[in-house]
Amino acid sequence: MGGLIGRAILGLQQIMTPLEQQTQEQAVGRPEQQDQTTGGEQILGVRRPDNQDQTTGKLDDMTLHSISAQIHAGEWRKLATRLGFSPAEISHFEANHSTDVVGQILDMLVSWRNKQADNVDQREALSKALREVRNTHLADELSEHCSSDVPSQDAVKHCAKEMKWFYSKRGGFVKMKPWLRDKKHIAVMYTKLKLLTGEEFTERELESYEDILLLQTREGDPIPIAVLSGLAGSGKTTLFDKIAYDWAVGSGQVLQKYKLVFLLKMFALEQGSDLTDAVFDQLLAEDTKMEQNALWSYIKTNPHQVLLLLDGFDELMTTSLDKSSFGSILKILNGKLCRGCTVLVSTRPSHFHRLVTEELVEEPFAHVRVMGFSGENIREYVKKFYSDKPDKAEGLIERIKTSNLLSTLAASPMLLLLMCLLWSDDSTLPETNVAPVPQSI
Ligand SMILES: Nc1ncnc2c1ncn2[C@@H]1O[C@H](COP(=O)(O)OP(=O)(O)OP(=O)(O)O)[C@@H](O)[C@H]1O
Numbered sequence: 160m161g162g163l164i165g166r167a168i169l170g171l172q173q174i175m176t177p178l179e180q181q182t183q184e185q186a187v188g189r190p191e192q193q194d195q196t197t198g199g200e201q202i203l204g205v206r207r208p209d210n211q212d213q214t215t216g217k218l219d220d221m222t223l224h225s226i227s228a229q230i231h232a233g234e235w236r237k238l239a240t241r242l243g244f245s246p247a248e249i250s251h252f253e254a255n256h257s258t259d260v261v262g263q264i265l266d267m268l269v270s271w272r273n274k275q276a277d278n279v280d281q282r283e284a285l286s287k288a289l290r291e292v293r294n295t296h297l298a299d300e301l302s303e304h305c306s307s308d309v310p311s312q313d314a315v316k317h318c319a320k321e322m323k324w325f326y327s328k329r330g331g332f333v334k335m336k337p338w339l340r341d342k343k344h345i346a347v348m349y350t351k352l353k354l355l356t357g358e359e360f361t362e363r364e365l366e367s368y369e370d371i372l373l374l375q376t377r378e379g380d381p382i383p384i385a386v387l388s389g390l391a392g393s394g395k396t397t398l399f400d401k402i403a404y405d406w407a408v409g410s411g412q413v414l415q416k417y418k419l420v421f422l423l424k425m426f427a428l429e430q431g432s433d434l435t436d437a438v439f440d441q442l443l444a445e446d447t448k449m450e451q452n453a454l455w456s457y458i459k460t461n462p463h464q465v466l467l468l469l470d471g472f473d474e475l476m477t478t479s480l481d482k483s484s485f486g487s488i489l490k491i492l493n494g495k496l497c498r499g500c501t502v503l504v505s506t507r508p509s510h511f512h513r514l515v516t517e518e519l520v521e522e523p524f525a526h527v528r529v530m531g532f533s534g535e536n537i538r539e540y541v542k543k544f545y546s547d548k549p550d551k552a553e554g555l556i557e558r559i560k561t562s563n564l565l566s567t568l569a570a571s572p573m574l575l576l577l578m579c580l581l582w583s584d585d586s587t588l589p590e591t592n593v594a595p596v597p598q599s600i
């Protein structure tokens with residue numbers, strides 16, 4: 160929020176060089192004069208576009224200048240074509256401002272705006288065109304201002320703040336004894352998991368979980384849904400907790416494009432569950448000041464800014480699915496609602512086929528397999544577990560290396576945790592009766 164408006168103001172106050180000012184005056188006439196008496200908020204002596212402009216979706220010269228300055232020189236012709244200009248008209252804009260790309264873009268945008276009928280929501284229309292030429296960042300920023308619904312803008316800020324508190328304070332821990340409430344901070348214990356995507360011959364390992372959010376179809380479109388499958392204890396829940404934690408503390412560049420990240424436990428959901436009900440139940444305080452309708456209105460208007468993490472489809476309360484009874488959560492999953500929202504859903508392999516059906520997740524979706532720890536990750540995890548006892552850590556790593564079976568079992572984070580706990584007592588593990596083999600650990 161405020162990015163475009165702020166930059167628009169700066170665009171006139173500070174950014175514009177004298178040449179650019181000249182360009183803008185040529186193209187659109189003088190920017191609106193400072194008006195001390197009527198409409199619009201006065202900031203730094205420049206008239207900020209007033210609410211009227213925001214609610215009707217009209218774009219003023221300042222905003223168009225700011226947008227022009229943010230469009231890459233190599234992409235504006237595509238945008239111009241998308242906005243309906245012919246090659247001859249595009250050449251004309253270029254000729255009018257031969258060395259000034261911002262001027263060319265501004266001239267084009269102003270001329271587009273001046274042609275729009277009164278009933279056109281210009282912000283919405285330009286945002287759509289920007290999205291189609293894949294400038295999603297600018298499109299998102301612009302569409303955020305499309306929302307005439309001021310309460311929903313406030314709601315999203317409030318909701319994000321509450322959830323960030325929840326993910327970083329409550330969710331920022333990893334269970335260290337499954338049967339006790341013993342926990343360590345996720346920032347200390349989290350160890351990278353091995354994630355594979357693609358089919359048999361195209362399978363590849365992802366560098367990091369952020370790559371899941373960057374997967375594309377063959378045509379280069381973003382894939383909005385990823386199914387993460389993994390055995391019990393392979394780290395699916397911990398991975399989702401880490402994603403939510405990273406978003407909350409502002410780390411992870413790709414993650415930060417989402418204004419809202421909802422991490423929902425599916426064991427508390429049924430097929431008819433509603434998204435905002437679940438957010439209120441699972442993530443927000445009972446006495447929250449949040450307005451549920453305002454939140455839903457924001458999500459529907461800005462699905463591109465929402466990341467939904469659905470953890471444990473295999474644990475969903477409903478066993479027999481019926482499409483006509485789906486609530487908004489499963490409707491988002493099957494693409495009937497909030498298209499453009501990014502959804503990651505985790506499941507044990509036993510429920511993968513139930514999830515990937517015509518009723519629920521359909522192509523295009525990405526399948527990511529959560530494989531647990533690689534040999535290197537096993538070493539890293541054991542060293543973190545025994546951070547204050549390096550000898551104990553080395554002893555366990557050596558012990559695991561002596562057995563093929565132990566090495567295989569240690570790939571499961573849950574089983575490796577159990578090995579660490581057993582080793583704590585008397586530095587022994589149960590005999591495996593399997594001959595030692597060379598390991599990659
Ligand atoms: N990446 C990780 N780094 C550190 N510890 C981890 C990691 N992943 C999992 N663990 C440990 O393993 C335990 C089990 O993992 P988790 O609950 O995430 O598995 P899961 O795949 O969700 O299993 P389930 O299918 O039963 O839901 C966690 O409580 C945690 O202690």
Ligand SMILES: [Mg+2]
Pocket residue numbers: 395396397471
């Ligand atoms: Mg789990």
